Amino acid sequence: METLYLLIPLSLVLIVLACMAFIWSVRHGQFDDLEKEGWRILQEDETGTTKESAVQMSDPEKQSE
Numbered sequence: 001m002e003t004l005y006l007l008i009p010l011s012l013v014l015i016v017l018a019c020m021a022f023i024w025s026v027r028h029g030q031f032d033d034l035e036k037e038g039w040r041i042l043q044e045d046e047t048g049t050t051k052e053s054a055v056q057m058s059d060p061e062k063q064s065e
Helices: 002-027 036-040 051-058 060-064
Strands: none
Touching: none
């Protein structure tokens, strides 16, 4: 019974923190466009870089070859 005196206020504090985090995320536009990121990974890179050229850019030994 004594643990309820600790667990009930602790759970209420956690609920309030979760609600505050949700309200903050809605106000800062985190849920504005949910489909954009899913479509972005399916589109080709507009800069024309491929995985191979990205690896070559990151590896200085391959650049000198």
